[in-house]
Amino acid sequence: xxxGDELPPLEIAITRTLIVAGALASRDFQDVHHDPELARAKGxxxxxxxxxxxxxxxxxxxxxxxxxxxxxxxxxxxxxxxNHPGDTMVLRGRVEEVEGDTAVVRVTGDNGIGRHVTGTVxxxxxxxxxxxxxxxxxxRPGGVG
Amino acid sequence: xxxxxxxxDEDELHTRLKAYEGRAATVAGVGRDPVNAPMIRxxxxxMGDRNPAYTGPDAIAPPTMLQAWIMGxxxxxxxxxxAYGELLALLDxxxxxxxxxxxxxxxxxxxxxxxxxVTFDTVIESVSGRKTTKxxxxxxxxxxxxxxxxxASAGTHRFRILKYAPAGHDLKDRDQxxxxxxxxxxxxxxxxxxxxxxxxxxxRPVVNRDNAGFWEGVRRHRLLxxxxxxCATLRFPWLPGCGTCGSAGWDTxxxxxxxxxxxxxxxxxxxxxxxxxxxxxxLIELAEGVRIVSNVVDVPYDKVRIGxxxxxxxxxxxxxxxLPVFRPRAGEAAA
Numbered sequence: 001x002x003x004g005d006e007l008p009p010l011e012i013a014i015t016r017t018l019i020v021a022g023a024l025a026s027r028d029f030q031d032v033h034h035d036p037e038l039a040r041a042k043g044x045x046x047x048x049x050x051x052x053x054x055x056x057x058x059x060x061x062x063x064x065x066x067x068x069x070x071x072x073x074x075x076x077x078x079x080x081x082x083n084h085p086g087d088t089m090v091l092r093g094r095v096e097e098v099e100g101d102t103a104v105v106r107v108t109g110d111n112g113i114g115r116h117v118t119g120t121v122x123x124x125x126x127x128x129x130x131x132x133x134x135x136x137x138x139x140r141p142g143g144v145g
Numbered sequence: 146x147x148x149x150x151x152x153x154d155e156d157e158l159h160t161r162l163k164a165y166e167g168r169a170a171t172v173a174g175v176g177r178d179p180v181n182a183p184m185i186r187x188x189x190x191x192m193g194d195r196n197p198a199y200t201g202p203d204a205i206a207p208p209t210m211l212q213a214w215i216m217g218x219x220x221x222x223x224x225x226x227x228a229y230g231e232l233l234a235l236l237d238x239x240x241x242x243x244x245x246x247x248x249x250x251x252x253x254x255x256x257x258x259x260x261x262x263v264t265f266d267t268v269i270e271s272v273s274g275r276k277t278t279k280x281x282x283x284x285x286x287x288x289x290x291x292x293x294x295x296x297a298s299a300g301t302h303r304f305r306i307l308k309y310a311p312a313g314h315d316l317k318d319r320d321q322x323x324x325x326x327x328x329x330x331x332x333x334x335x336x337x338x339x340x341x342x343x344x345x346x347x348x349r350p351v352v353n354r355d356n357a358g359f360w361e362g363v364r365r366h367r368l369l370x371x372x373x374x375x376c377a378t379l380r381f382p383w384l385p386g387c388g389t390c391g392s393a394g395w396d397t398x399x400x401x402x403x404x405x406x407x408x409x410x411x412x413x414x415x416x417x418x419x420x421x422x423x424x425x426x427x428l429i430e431l432a433e434g435v436r437i438v439s440n441v442v443d444v445p446y447d448k449v450r451i452g453x454x455x456x457x458x459x460x461x462x463x464x465x466x467x468l469p470v471f472r473p474r475a476g477e478a479a480a
Contacts, residue, residue: 026188056207057192073252075209075250075253077249
């Protein structure tokens with residue numbers, strides 16, 4: 001693994017169930033996360049995913065990819081376009097830097113109305129060693145798969 | 146998002162908000178439950194997270210659950226210090242009644258395991274200047290929470306919310322509609338009904354110290370006119386002093402309810418909720434000599450005319466509102 005590597009995207013169907021289950025699993029009973037009528041009264045077209053669920057999904061995206069031995073060190077997320085029911089969010093990740101067995105991964109999550117989340121995750125993956133840069137003299141095409 | 150040009154009031158509000166920076170939002174908070182397997186399982190099911198590290202005898206909690214362990218839940222927070230409630234109340238008063246979480250930055254220093262008892266302290270780290278976003282205009286409030294287990298640091302949690310007045314709702318004068326309902330959840334507020342559109346109800350009367358006696362009379366179906374106790378001049382609408390002699394002393398006389406249309410307008414446009422144009426608004430000269438503005442009812446709007454004899458009727462609107470209106474006196478309608 002090296003800087004520039006991209007993680008395979010993960011599609012998350014934003015169901016009403018996911019939004020409500022995520023809110024309740026995070027003990028977040030704000031009406032905008034489960035009551036469409038009250039969400040509309042506050043100017044939102046429908047309920048929307050809470051930040052804790054987004055945080056959890058970003059964490060899952062990283063550990064799904066790096067495996068159960070991976071240890072999350074830091075997760076920082078910033079929210080933009082809300083996740084409403086019926087939408088799909090696509091999480092993407094790109095390795096920004098690798099130092100020893102620790103990588104910094106830039107994560108984005110786009111939905112049908114824009115960028116829901118941008119985030120930075122620091123993750124330690126035991127046994128992870130930086131892959132040497134491709135040798136330009138070996139004749140094979142370079143770049144990232 | 147762009148800064149707006151602040152007015153002096155906004156500067157003053159921001160100064161008051163900034164004073165909360167560095168103050169404690171929660172002191173010696175205790176997680177509502179120890180870290181536990183059922184909550185971990187609910188979380189993993191919701192997230193679709195099948196990481197085996199989160200199950201079994203050596204399970205750890207998903208690190209991103211950090212905030213879940215310090216959420217107040219339905220019953221709210223226990224250890225919250227007054228400063229945070231005050232800060233949120235100031236913003237509520239300014240019309241910033243809605244909340245959205247915008248940023249969460251967490252660092253995990255050691256894994257949490259079932260049985261761990263979480264304690265935490267939260268400090269108000271910063272309050273931004275007034276910002277206008279797509280959602281509305283408001284202020285970003287950033288808190289930082291240190292989470293410990295058995296006295297050892299387990300993680301930090303920096304959280305940013307935007308407290309805002311939803312777009313289309315003006316920031317209010319602060320002394321209107323004080324609302325200090327105290328405790329809130331970590332990423333939200335409780336003003337669930339604020340901003341909800343009433344279904345086409347009439348505007349409520351504005352009752353104040355100077356006119357409270359008038360509205361109390363209306364409630365009892367009496368149309369009361371003020372009378373100066375110094376010079377006996379009648380006055381309407383209600384005012385704190387006599388326009389003739391300047392005296393502040395007054396009593397009331399009850400109007401007979403007889404009157405005539407002194408003048409009128411017919412309202413065609415613009416339409417207001419709860420009113421269906423066209424309709425007639427009369428300036429009614431009461432038998433006592435003072436004039437009152439009200440609706441002329443029970444007569445087609447185009448039959449209202451100057452000099453039309455009318456009589457008072459108290460009519461109920463929207464279940465809970467009684468208003469004095471005027472109808473043509475018997476035998477006078479549509480003459």
